[in-house]
Amino acid sequence: MVSYVRGPSYKSVKAFNKISALRAYSPFLAVWGAAAGIAVLTFGEHVPLIRNTFLRHIPVVGDHYVYNPDPEDIPV
Numbered sequence: 114m115v116s117y118v119r120g121p122s123y124k125s126v127k128a129f130n131k132i133s134a135l136r137a138y139s140p141f142l143a144v145w146g147a148a149a150g151i152a153v154l155t156f157g158e159h160v161p162l163i164r165n166t167f168l169r170h171i172p173v174v175g176d177h178y179v180y181n182p183d184p185e186d187i188p189v
Contacts, residue, residue, distance in 0.1 A: 157163040158178075168178040 154163065154167060158168065164178050164180075169175050171178075
């Protein structure tokens with residue numbers, strides 16, 4: 114037969130506070146934050162503010178983002 118409980122059964126959770134929850138989710142938040150930052154820089158590559166502020170200052174590939182047109186292409 115089924116044994117019924119007279120009242121609610123309460124259980125305490127030992128490690129359920131803000132610090133342990135943050136510690137548990139921090140690897141996921143770091144990975145998703147890095148992916149979001151890379152996506153913003155990738156899709157905002159043609160925006161002059163992003164290009165001049167962030168992308169030009171990358172040590173190895175920063176010269177790729179410097180705008181240096183030919184003199185023939187500049188209107189007089």
